[in-house]
Amino acid sequence: MLLELACILLVTNLVAAKEVLTFEVTGEHNLTDHGRIVGGSASSEAQWPWQVAIYKSRSQGSYYFVCGGSLIGNNYVLSAAHCFTESDITGLLLRFGVHDITNPSEHTVDRYASTYRNHEDYDGNTFEADISLLYFTDSITYNYYVQPIGLPASTITVSGGETCVVSGFGETMGTGTSLAQMRYANVDIIDLTTCNSWYSAISVTVTNDHICAGYETGGIDSCQGDSGGPLICPVSTSNDSLYVLQGITSFGDGCAQARRPGAYTSVQSYIAWIIRYSGLETGEGIELIPDPGNSAMRHGAAIYSWLWLILLHRFVQHIVK
Template sequence: MPAPFLILLLCLLSSLAHTESFGGKIINGKSAEKGSLLYMASVQLNGVHKCGGFLISPNFVLTAAHCDKGDNMTVVLGSHDLKADKNIQRFNVKQKHTPNGFKDVNTGKDIMLLQISRKVKSGKTIETVKIPVKDKSVRANSKCLVAGWGAVQRGGQSVTDLQVVSVSIIDLKVCQDEWSKINQKLPANVICAGGYKTKNGACQGDSGGPLVCSGLAVGIVSFNLHGNCDYPNVPNVYTQISKYLPWIKKIIRNNS
């Protein structure tokens, strides 16, 4: 086998074992009902949807740290349909906050607070979502939901209508064991849900969106197996919000 071809083959095989951050698809979901999920945000780069996010206070949106690509970032609120809705409100990002030491999704701390340019008044099209008030694990098999914009199948065309799907929490030890089978160690402070033993889950484009259980946002979409959204496979991975409560509260307190 020629040396250049062998090197290319080895690189390809190696890449298949790596994780990849989500970019906005919901797999096997449905269109969100009008008037629901009013906390959902579209985090956009140069006016194009890049990631999900969610409003947790009048002027702060939570999303994933890996969504920051350094481009012109804005936040869109008040919309289920990013093209057709008349209630869309666009906000400039005044400041970005990420934990010290964030490098990439593989090492964890994949959480970012966006301070938007003006405070939002809750109403018929926009509202905040509650987050935990103390550090507490989420019970395995709890029924939750994840939502986002994008294609509804791997390799499909993106959609502008907000999609939502039901997922179940996966025991963390089970999740760690499944990821270890492909030689991937999970970072600290994560929750697992969807993808594993089910055809439901998130995919490229849903990064930064919330994992919501019983009306409480407990996780942030972080990563899955390298670009493979043909579930079932290893579980989807989310940043656990309750592990970062002191950091979140300090930033909001100092900037509100």
């Protein structure tokens, strides 16, 4: 009886406490390096637990937000090469579990980049090879608020018409005014031929190592401040809750303009490079966590585990008798 009471009390406490989940890592031309979600929605806390906020240091010792990134391993973040210069070799702050870039919470975890590697073929004029790998020595521990996003295996590709998700901390209206809280938006993949036919109007070519995503009519897009952040796509059309990192926010012509979709560095194009310098492997993706505000979803597994223990205890008592 005492054991049953103790189990019931533990169940009650778990409903009020944060559950730590376990998971498997398989989650100029008027061009602008992209940065806030235009036409999107406010994110819930922990909705995109791989999102990273990257800050640069000022001479006075303070920091300012510059770009987004994606956590892909215990010591690695993937971002865009155009976010960094040689002078940034020191003084890069990586903030994980962040929901508001101006107001860290109890779930926020900070690390300092030990080094970063921009792709050797990066071209600041065409944004080709716009990818950067950041390394930090103090390994991060995964929890409900901080989790990696999986890298796509060679069999997991994207094609025109698929719907993906972009997230970040940049502008919301394309006016230069940014908000602090993370936002996200659904965007459709646009095949490269169509994308380049639209961009040809301003004599811009989107290179083959990029993915275009947005809408012909505009209205929804990444924008200034979202640079380096993730474009995540479903592993398959039959499973829209299992996502992998397919793109890195790279550039665009303005924000959310008609026939000017955002251009994202294709992670698939640089898998060999990522693996070479990180030692990480591709996998099957990571399951998207339900709205963290839904305590029933968050704690259901823990509650059922404790109820199972209670039933097991009763069964054992019955056998003993």
